[in-house]
Amino acid sequence: MxxxxxxxxxxxxxxxxxxxxxxxxxxxxxxxxxxxxxxxxxxxxxxxxxxxxxxxxxxxxxxxxxxxxxxxxxxxxxxxxxxxxxxxxxxxxxxxxxxxxxxxxxxxxxxxxxxxxxxxxxxxxxxxxxxxxxxxxxxxxxxxxxxxxxxxxxxxxxxxxxxxxxxxxxxxxxxxxxxxxxxxxxxxxxxxxxxxxxxxxxxxxxxxxxxxxxxxxxxxxxxxxxxxxxxxxxxxxxxxxxxxLPQPTRDMLNQIVQAHLGSWSERSEELIEAFLRRRETIELSTDQLLNAVYMAGSLQAHDVANRAELAELLLQRLGDVEL
CATH class of the missing domain: 3.40.50.300 (P-loop containing nucleotide triphosphate hydrolases)
Structure with a gap:
């Protein structure tokens, strides 16, 4: 084909x-x-x-x-x-x-x-x-x-x-x-x-x-x-x-994170969910998701509060999306 x-x-x-x-x-x-x-x-x-x-x-x-x-x-x-x-x-x-x-x-x-x-x-x-x-x-x-x-x-x-x-x-x-x-x-x-x-x-x-x-x-x-x-x-x-080019789907986001960050992508599911929710109302780029996953992997596994706070800081609006 x-x-x-x-x-x-x-x-x-x-x-x-x-x-x-x-x-x-x-x-x-x-x-x-x-x-x-x-x-x-x-x-x-x-x-x-x-x-x-x-x-x-x-x-x-x-x-x-x-x-x-x-x-x-x-x-x-x-x-x-x-x-x-x-x-x-x-x-x-x-x-x-x-x-x-x-x-x-x-x-x-x-x-x-x-x-x-x-x-x-x-x-x-x-x-x-x-x-x-x-x-x-x-x-x-x-x-x-x-x-x-x-x-x-x-x-x-x-x-x-x-x-x-x-x-x-x-x-x-x-x-x-x-x-x-x-x-x-x-x-x-x-x-x-x-x-x-x-x-x-x-x-x-x-x-x-x-x-x-x-x-x-x-x-x-x-x-x-x-x-x-x-x-x-x-x-x-x-x-x-x-x-x-369309917005990356959930499956594509998983593939992108896996391709760039390998084993750290195991910690990405929660961040991908947050990314998709926020993308419904504000403009975000895939680079921001990769930054958030990388920082989550850099922190200690038990440091959940800091990971959530970092996600909020990194997944900031690029511009308003017309709904």
């Missing part, structure tokens, strides 16, 4: 991304640049690896993530705080061995150019005054979106976090990038006598850009998170797939 799944939510790294079928004809991309090939499988072994392989995923999320993989479309993930929106990107990158997540944390001041590249023109002028001619590539650095668009054989995972905080024009600004899978660096296009320039990347590497064009070979796995605080333009939504 699930034989078509590439991402299976197991947390066990594998190379099945290489068996992903070709993209639809309207989502095929070409690049004039040499392949950007770097073995990233060994890089993604830091603290976020533990966070990723403990991620609990339901069938609806599995289906939508894999549909995005097959169609090479961005995934807009909406859900309440603590529902696992951000962690989903790390779980996909970890299981599919796609290297560290490229993260773009969006604010109201974020622009498309911020995510594509930065050019330190003042630094280059200063270096030229001191040392003569300065190589422009030393002063150009691709941002997370720019790095994700490099012509790698395997797609990178790009997390666009809290996208609903963006300026009203940013979703429309992204349309051409998402449709074409490429962008231009004007500062390099002007260099008529230089075919290729090595620039920095968001993950502190170097990449070759030919004639100022950055074009992907494999469209990145784009996961955009939203708290549902605003609507997006229809033209933007048409180019995305949408996933609504």
């Amino acid at each position: 699930n034989e078509w799944l590439i991402y299976r939510g197991s947390g066990v790294p594998h190379d099945d991304i290489d068996s992903l079928p070709p993209p639809p004809p309207w989502r095929q991309f070409e690049s004039m640049s040499p392949p950007y090939e770097t073995d990233l499988a060994e890089v993604y072994q830091g603290p976020t690896a533990a966070r990723a392989d403990r991620y609990i995923v339901d069938q609806a999320t599995l289906d939508m993530v894999n549909t995005a993989l097959y169609l090479r479309r961005p995934l807009l993930v909406t859900g309440p705080p603590g529902s696992g929106k951000t962690s989903l990107a790390y779980a996909v990158a970890h299981e599919l061995r796609l290297g560290p997540v490229l993260r773009w944390a969006v604010t109201s001041r974020s622009t498309l150019l911020d995510a594509l590249y930065r050019y330190d023109v003042l630094g280059r002028l200063g270096d030229a005054q001191l040392n003569g001619a300065a190589e422009i590539g030393s002063f150009l650095r691709l941002g997370p979106l720019g790095t994700a668009m490099l012509p790698a054989r395997r797609p990178r995972v790009l997390l666009i976090d809290e996208f609903d905080k963006s300026d009203v024009d940013l979703p429309n600004d992204l349309l051409e990038i998402f449709e074409e899978g490429r962008f231009t660096i004007p500062e390099l296009v002007r260099l008529e006598d230089v075919a290729a320039v090595e620039v920095g990347t968001a993950d502190t590497r170097r990449a070759s850009v030919v004639r100022g064009q950055v074009s992907c070979r494999a469209f990145p796995i784009v996961i955009m998170t939203s708290n549902g605080e605003r609507d997006f333009p229809p033209a933007f939504l048409r180019r995305c797939l949408q996933l609504q």
Whole structure:
């Protein structure tokens, strides 16, 4: 039944991304640049690896993530705080061995150019005054979106976090990038006598850009998170797939606590009950439950009064829930 799944939510790294079928004809991309090939499988072994392989995923999320993989479309993930929106990107990158997540944390001041590249023109002028001619590539650095668009054989995972905080024009600004899978660096296009320039990347590497064009070979796995605080333009939504993450059920909460805290989860039943009762009237996140269970496990077993008091302190309202 699930034989078509590439991402299976197991947390066990594998190379099945290489068996992903070709993209639809309207989502095929070409690049004039040499392949950007770097073995990233060994890089993604830091603290976020533990966070990723403990991620609990339901069938609806599995289906939508894999549909995005097959169609090479961005995934807009909406859900309440603590529902696992951000962690989903790390779980996909970890299981599919796609290297560290490229993260773009969006604010109201974020622009498309911020995510594509930065050019330190003042630094280059200063270096030229001191040392003569300065190589422009030393002063150009691709941002997370720019790095994700490099012509790698395997797609990178790009997390666009809290996208609903963006300026009203940013979703429309992204349309051409998402449709074409490429962008231009004007500062390099002007260099008529230089075919290729090595620039920095968001993950502190170097990449070759030919004639100022950055074009992907494999469209990145784009996961955009939203708290549902605003609507997006229809033209933007048409180019995305949408996933609504629900509040974790009792069973999922048990699995989450067990995955993160192991034997300490034996003391979680009472706290999960309190969490579910309070969540009916106030907004809570799963992180708060994990904090409460951890503190309960840190206290002496007989210290019931302190455990109950700590639960009250930790399960505080994030915001009013509309009933």
